[in-house]
Amino acid sequence: MTAPLVEVEDLSVAFDLPDGRIEAVRGVSFTLGRERLGIVGESGSGKSQTGRALLGLTARNGTVSAKRLAFDGIDLLRASERERRALRGSRMTMVMQDPRYSLNPVMTVEQQIVEAYRAHRRASRAEARGAALAMLQSVRIDQPERVMALYPHELSGGMGQRVMIAMMLITDPELLVADEPTSALDVTVRGEVLRILDALVAERGMGLILISHDLELVASFCDRVLVMYAGRIVEELRADALHDAKHPYTRGLIGCLPRLDRDSHPLPVLDRDPAWAL
Amino acid sequence: MAAASPLRLWLTTSEPRSRMQARLGGLYQGFRRLARNPTAVVGLAVVVLLVLVAAFAPLLATHSPTAGGDLRTERLLPPGPVFWLGTDDQARDIYSRIIYGSRLTLTVVVLVTVIATPIGLAIGTISGYFGGWIDRVLMRITDIFLAFPRLVLALAFVAALGPGIENAIIAIAITAWPPYARLARAETLTIRNSDFIHAVRLQGGSSTRILLKHVVPLCLSSVTVRVTLDMAGIILTAAGLGFLGLGAQPPTPEWGTMIAQGRRFLIDQWWVAAMPGIAIFVVSLGFNLLGDGLRDVLDPRSVR
Amino acid sequence: MAEPLLTIDDLRVTFGLGRLHVAAVEGVSLRLGEGESLGLVGESGSGKSTVLRAITGLAPVAGGTIRLAGEPVRLPRGMDFYRTVQMVFQDPFASLHPRHTVDQILAEPLAIHRVADAEARIVAALAEVGLGPSYRFRYPHQLSGGQRQRVAIARALVLRPRLVLLDEPTSALDASVQAEILNLLETLRREFGLSYLLVSHDLAVVAHLCERLVVMRRGRVVEETTAEALRRGTVGEAYTRAMLTASKGFSREAGTGTG
Numbered sequence: 001m002t003a004p005l006v007e008v009e010d011l012s013v014a015f016d017l018p019d020g021r022i023e024a025v026r027g028v029s030f031t032l033g034r035e036r037l038g039i040v041g042e043s044g045s046g047k048s049q050t051g052r053a054l055l056g057l058t059a060r061n062g063t064v065s066a067k068r069l070a071f072d073g074i075d076l077l078r079a080s081e082r083e084r085r086a087l088r089g090s091r092m093t094m095v096m097q098d099p100r101y102s103l104n105p106v107m108t109v110e111q112q113i114v115e116a117y118r119a120h121r122r123a124s125r126a127e128a129r130g131a132a133l134a135m136l137q138s139v140r141i142d143q144p145e146r147v148m149a150l151y152p153h154e155l156s157g158g159m160g161q162r163v164m165i166a167m168m169l170i171t172d173p174e175l176l177v178a179d180e181p182t183s184a185l186d187v188t189v190r191g192e193v194l195r196i197l198d199a200l201v202a203e204r205g206m207g208l209i210l211i212s213h214d215l216e217l218v219a220s221f222c223d224r225v226l227v228m229y230a231g232r233i234v235e236e237l238r239a240d241a242l243h244d245a246k247h248p249y250t251r252g253l254i255g256c257l258p259r260l261d262r263d264s265h266p267l268p269v270l271d272r273d274p275a276w277a278l
Numbered sequence: 279m280a281a282a283s284p285l286r287l288w289l290t291t292s293e294p295r296s297r298m299q300a301r302l303g304g305l306y307q308g309f310r311r312l313a314r315n316p317t318a319v320v321g322l323a324v325v326v327l328l329v330l331v332a333a334f335a336p337l338l339a340t341h342s343p344t345a346g347g348d349l350r351t352e353r354l355l356p357p358g359p360v361f362w363l364g365t366d367d368q369a370r371d372i373y374s375r376i377i378y379g380s381r382l383t384l385t386v387v388v389l390v391t392v393i394a395t396p397i398g399l400a401i402g403t404i405s406g407y408f409g410g411w412i413d414r415v416l417m418r419i420t421d422i423f424l425a426f427p428r429l430v431l432a433l434a435f436v437a438a439l440g441p442g443i444e445n446a447i448i449a450i451a452i453t454a455w456p457p458y459a460r461l462a463r464a465e466t467l468t469i470r471n472s473d474f475i476h477a478v479r480l481q482g483g484s485s486t487r488i489l490l491k492h493v494v495p496l497c498l499s500s501v502t503v504r505v506t507l508d509m510a511g512i513i514l515t516a517a518g519l520g521f522l523g524l525g526a527q528p529p530t531p532e533w534g535t536m537i538a539q540g541r542r543f544l545i546d547q548w549w550v551a552a553m554p555g556i557a558i559f560v561v562s563l564g565f566n567l568l569g570d571g572l573r574d575v576l577d578p579r580s581v582r
Numbered sequence: 583m584a585e586p587l588l589t590i591d592d593l594r595v596t597f598g599l600g601r602l603h604v605a606a607v608e609g610v611s612l613r614l615g616e617g618e619s620l621g622l623v624g625e626s627g628s629g630k631s632t633v634l635r636a637i638t639g640l641a642p643v644a645g646g647t648i649r650l651a652g653e654p655v656r657l658p659r660g661m662d663f664y665r666t667v668q669m670v671f672q673d674p675f676a677s678l679h680p681r682h683t684v685d686q687i688l689a690e691p692l693a694i695h696r697v698a699d700a701e702a703r704i705v706a707a708l709a710e711v712g713l714g715p716s717y718r719f720r721y722p723h724q725l726s727g728g729q730r731q732r733v734a735i736a737r738a739l740v741l742r743p744r745l746v747l748l749d750e751p752t753s754a755l756d757a758s759v760q761a762e763i764l765n766l767l768e769t770l771r772r773e774f775g776l777s778y779l780l781v782s783h784d785l786a787v788v789a790h791l792c793e794r795l796v797v798m799r800r801g802r803v804v805e806e807t808t809a810e811a812l813r814r815g816t817v818g819e820a821y822t823r824a825m826l827t828a829s830k831g832f833s834r835e836a837g838t839g840t841g
Contacts, residue, residue, distance in 0.1 A: 188828045191832060213757065256757055257761070260789055269756035
């Protein structure tokens with residue numbers, strides 16, 4: 001049996017703020033193979049900080065500690081900043097929520113994808129351009145030549161996110177962390193972007209961590225789901241067994257959504273038990 | 279400051295019980311942020327010291343600031359036990375003159391602030407809020423004032439109105455407001471389209487009300503920072519006008535004028551010019567440090 | 583039959599001139615009866631929020647009429663209008679003045695309309711939205727997102743309006759907080775006989791709060807239907823159906839054949 005792609009054991013992330021110390025992530029452990037893992041939680045649950053810590057993108061005032069934090073057997077806690085930067089972008093990468101903020105506004109799509117490619121590969125400009133075109137085609141952009149010449153503000157939300165995915169996947173990474181990749185998109189565009197992501201992950205045998213607040217979405221997309229609350233994993237579920245959730249928080253989260261197939265007034269609300277956060 | 283002092287708890291509570299408590303609590307939080315910045319505390323101390331010295335000048339001064347002593351024996355004496363910072367060519371005690379000079383400096387600072395800040399705020403917020411031709415007209419006027427070098431425009435005003443500290447103050451105030459107007463306009467442009475301003479408009483709030491109660495208070499913090507940082511420049515301009523003989527007239531103990539008079543003895547009796555020079559330096563630096571500290575406390579972007 | 587509370591006929595809103603000319607709303611008509619609640623659904627760029635802004639006078643009306651209880655609204659809107667129509671904004675972080683306490687925020691509309699018993703009204707408004715008196719003198723940054731939205735709702739209701747415009751009131755909130763706010767909106771509507779015009783991209787939220795809904799796309803009405811029909815899945819237009827399918831979560835099968 002081969003080693004898992006990602007091993008996280010007892011991960012903690014804490015931030016020092018003027019008003020005191022905030023523990024965003026507290027003792028999170030999981031492993032990831034070449035599969036789709038979802039991390040679900042509400043704002044402040046630590047789900048994004050978990051993903052950021054894995055990539056080494058924790059803000060400066062934060063401290064990351066863990067018993068083990070490894071990617072493909074490489075101990076990330078011992079790796080130098082340089083080694084981590086080399087890993088990030090080539091072997092592990094991240095797609096964020098809003099393409100408008102994660103794309104450089106003064107560079108064309110072509111410049112950005114080509115730069116992303118050449119930053120990690122020795123390649124001529126022409127080769128890089130060919131790779132960029134192929135990549136844009138694989139995220140189902142109809143006229144890649146035309147889109148290559150556009151600036152980010154000329155792209156629609158769904159198009160921007162597809163460009164973002166193309167840019168992040170062009171180096172053929174083994175791990176993709178997608179942090180709310182479709183929250184800024186319209187619901188009809190959302191499905192399309194997710195299907196593209198799904199196909200690419202399956203084709204390339206990548207590991208995917210999908211971070212989202214949307215339990216239903218994560219459950220319908222991933223193989224396994226981790227539910228986080230107040231910095232901890234409160235429950236781990238198989239995605240198809242979502243409705244057998246045991247933890248009252250998970251059950252509350254499922255129950256409190258208004259649904260089209262069920263008309264309940266008033267909606268059940270979540271009674272937060274302080275014991276969950278202990 | 280004990281950790282559990284009841285006053286402190288009262289100030290820092292997250293559930294204030296009255297308007298007064300909420301306001302004092304806010305002030306206390308601001309003060310604590312300022313106190314965490316050591317250079318700002320130094321700046322604040324200098325400014326407070328300036329105010330105290332100006333207020334208690336008669337008690338602090340050892341001699342008369344204007345009447346000279348014996349011209350034969352007490353002229354141009356170096357710093358010593360009787361005349362702490364020496365005497366000038368009129369046999370006047372430099373220490374006492376600097377003490378009294380702080381009153382003039384403070385007057386300049388206060389009056390310029392009182393005149394220039396409201397003008398700048400009014401023009402900037404009106405311009406930014408209404409936009410259109412009002413904005414264009416007001417901003418071109420601002421541009422015109424911005425295009426003149428401050429000292430030269432102040433010189434022209436003093437030349438037209440006659441030398442004197444009052445005219446110097448008017449001249450400085452007239453040249454000081456354009457940057458505040460620009461700043462207030464820029465802030466207003468971002469505030470104008472925010473939802474909380476829309477909400478007031480939907481409650482039927484008039485433009486005057488929105489400007490005075492919502493826009494101006496939000497612009498005030500950044501303008502305050504800017505004014506504080508500008509104080510050093512204003513004090514220097516006042517001193518410069520004094521130095522050129524266009525500000526305060528002798529025998530008024532004004533720091534710039536004092537340097538001008540000491541210029542003739544710069545080589546042999548350095549203290550005559552250096553002492554008021556040090557005073558200007560210390561006070562200007564104090565305002566700059568305070569301004570930097572205030573920026574951290576008041577900058578809207580630092581407020582979560 | 584009585585006049586509907588709100589009648590909009592052939593509303594058109596355009597921004598910009600010449601080459602930059604954009605028609606945000608093109609001929610939208612809708613009716614909202616007293617005590618009724620109507621949803622405006624659409625994706626970004628559908629013009630749904632612009633309709634709300636046109637009603638309040640924040641967006642320029644290029645054509646059509648807006649009538650409130652039979653009376654055409656005037657420009658500028660009169661004080662009566664603001665006492666009848668209020669709005670709750672999407673982002674509770676942007677819709678509250680950052681330097682004002684909850685008390686000041688709620689006192690503002692009362693002062694503008696010279697309401698006599700302001701003190702009692704502020705306390706009552708806080709109680710109505712489920713916030714205790716301890717919240718009265720807090721600043722927005724001391725409140726959570728849900729608490730802020732409650733303050734924004736209290737501010738909208740403090741003048742006792744008949745029509746409340748809700749612009750994505752829960753889309754910036756966590757799911758569990760969204761449930762609390764939706765329940766609160768429902769209770770308040772029953773208690774005060776309010777009419778809601780709710781703008782949202784979320785079909786489930788709209789179906790939960792409204793009896794009728796209007797689906798908009800690119801500035802036009804695509805379909806007018808009921809929450810009942812939506813729940814049964816008997817919608818007429820393909821676009822509505824696409825939204826309905828998409829809102830049910832991700833499905834791998836839907837991807838085959840497109841591309």
